[in-house]
Amino acid sequence: MDPRDASSEDGSAPAAITQSVRFDAAGLIPAIAQQHDTGEVLMMAWMNRAALEETIATGWVAYWSRSRQALWRKGERSGQRQRLVELRLDCDGDTLLLHVEQTGVACHTGRRSCFYRALRNGALVEIAAPLIATEQLYREG
Amino acid sequence: MDPRDASSEDGSAPAAITQSVRFDAAGLIPAIAQQHDTGEVLMMAWMNRAALEETIATGWVAYWSRSRQALWRKGERSGQRQRLVELRLDCDGDTLLLHVEQTGVACHTGRRSCFYRALRNGALVEIAAPLIATEQLYREG
Numbered sequence: 001m002d003p004r005d006a007s008s009e010d011g012s013a014p015a016a017i018t019q020s021v022r023f024d025a026a027g028l029i030p031a032i033a034q035q036h037d038t039g040e041v042l043m044m045a046w047m048n049r050a051a052l053e054e055t056i057a058t059g060w061v062a063y064w065s066r067s068r069q070a071l072w073r074k075g076e077r078s079g080q081r082q083r084l085v086e087l088r089l090d091c092d093g094d095t096l097l098l099h100v101e102q103t104g105v106a107c108h109t110g111r112r113s114c115f116y117r118a119l120r121n122g123a124l125v126e127i128a129a130p131l132i133a134t135e136q137l138y139r140e141g
Numbered sequence: 142m143d144p145r146d147a148s149s150e151d152g153s154a155p156a157a158i159t160q161s162v163r164f165d166a167a168g169l170i171p172a173i174a175q176q177h178d179t180g181e182v183l184m185m186a187w188m189n190r191a192a193l194e195e196t197i198a199t200g201w202v203a204y205w206s207r208s209r210q211a212l213w214r215k216g217e218r219s220g221q222r223q224r225l226v227e228l229r230l231d232c233d234g235d236t237l238l239l240h241v242e243q244t245g246v247a248c249h250t251g252r253r254s255c256f257y258r259a260l261r262n263g264a265l266v267e268i269a270a271p272l273i274a275t276e277q278l279y280r281e282g
Binding site for chain 2: 020039086108
């Protein structure tokens with residue numbers, strides 16, 4: 001499905017933001033998720049218009065999965081959801097910053113943040129361990 | 142110039158990170174700049190391999206300007222530079238998080254952060270004022 005065709009049908013999203021947001025040629029905009037109180041940057045993913053509208057309407061963060069080409073309601077399978085606290089837009093209107101309340105962990109590896117590798121002394125080292133086993137995150141039933 | 146052709150010639154960048162980074166089809170990777178001590182997300186821009194290698198080699202952040210199609214040494218004109226404190230890579234290897242020491246302001250509007258608009262009560266409102274006038278930021282010699 002072309003993400004540009006995935007807009008919600010009722011057009012109920014606030015006009016102010018949907019008019020100011022500049023989606024790229026693929027109909028997407030990068031969205032940075034930051035834990036609202038600690039300031040920790042948790043992840044970066046992409047939204048199309050439908051994901052943005054749903055996030056604003058429901059208060060729960062949804063992205064557009066480029067690999068699955070589908071709406072991705074964060075935590076739908078794992079339970080590790082993101083409640084939207086505040087949505088911010090940058091000067092060019094082409095990047096979103098989401099202040100969120102993250103349930104559990106943001107990363108599919110079971111780590112709190114996806115940015116768990118750091119360049120130190122010329123080597124890429126892991127600076128955070130998984131808090132939850134991936135089998136536990138994505139177990140069936 | 143095609144950003145994929147802009148790689149440095151000496152190949153001196155640490156192999157660990159350049160091998161792990163996944164640039165997109167245009168040869169670019171999004172890079173989030175975060176003030177290292179306060180946690181404030183300052184901006185998001187793009188790097189090509191040359192910008193990444195220069196950033197690591199010099200300790201001063203350089204991006205790839207998509208609008209100007211040129212290497213963009215942050216603060217080269219305005220003096221509002223970013224010193225790299227730590228470079229992090231996400232789980233998929235397709236987004237960078239830069240912990241930086243920001244001199245002055247990150248935004249070309251004179252604001253500390255580019256994310257100065259927030260959605261509140263359905264309206265996009267400015268939540269930060271410029272700290273420096275743009276004429277002062279970009280005045281000629």
